[in-house]
Amino acid sequence: GRRNNETNAALQEGFIELERVINDLAHNTSIPSSQIISLWNKSHARTVNNVNHWNAYANYFKNNLKQELSRLRDEAPEAPGTPSASVRHKCYDAFKKSFPNDWQDILEIYGETALFLGGPQTVSAWGQEFQKFTKKLSGL
Numbered sequence: 044g045r046r047n048n049e050t051n052a053a054l055q056e057g058f059i060e061l062e063r064v065i066n067d068l069a070h071n072t073s074i075p076s077s078q079i080i081s082l083w084n085k086s087h088a089r090t091v092n093n094v095n096h097w098n099a100y101a102n103y104f105k106n107n108l109k110q111e112l113s114r115l116r117d118e119a120p121e122a123p124g125t126p127s128a129s130v131r132h133k134c135y136d137a138f139k140k141s142f143p144n145d146w147q148d149i150l151e152i153y154g155e156t157a158l159f160l161g162g163p164q165t166v167s168a169w170g171q172e173f174q175k176f177t178k179k180l181s182g183l
Contacts, residue, residue, distance in 0.1 A: 073167055099150040100135050114138060 046054070069076040104111050112119045112126065114137035120130055139146045 074171065075168060078171065094147075094151050094154060096147055096150050097135065099154045100138065101131065103138075103150060103153050104131055104134060111138065114141065 065076045065079055068074070068079050072079070074082075108126075111134045112130075114134055115130070118133065120126055126134075142149055
């Protein structure tokens with residue numbers, strides 16, 4: 044149901060306190076606040092997955108066009124240019140069939156590589172991101 048004003052005020056106060064604690068941890072550890080939240084979620088078995096796999100595949104498709112169109116074999120369009128949405132959808136389905144157990148992980152890691160390339164600024168943060176990324180890759 045709808046929250047009352049008292050509950051909303053308590054939540055707002057709690058959020059302010061959480062933000063203070065996270066910012067203090069970030070300052071004291073030199074770890075970005077987003078990574079602290081991610082680490083806390085993982086260490087308490089709270090998985091937060093905000094990945095839209097269709098959007099992730101759209102980027103993957105754009106950067107691996109020939110490879111993805113080849114999944115369609117005889118159904119691949121011969122005309123040059125941007126493939127239609129229905130062709131992309133067929134390629135997406137073929138991609139998922141090619142990697143039935145790993146397609147989500149592949150797209151998530153692909154998306155992370157793009158973030159990794161434009162990621163943190165400090166050497167320490169780069170090292171932490173690299174360790175996290177290699178651990179995820181070795182888990183595939």
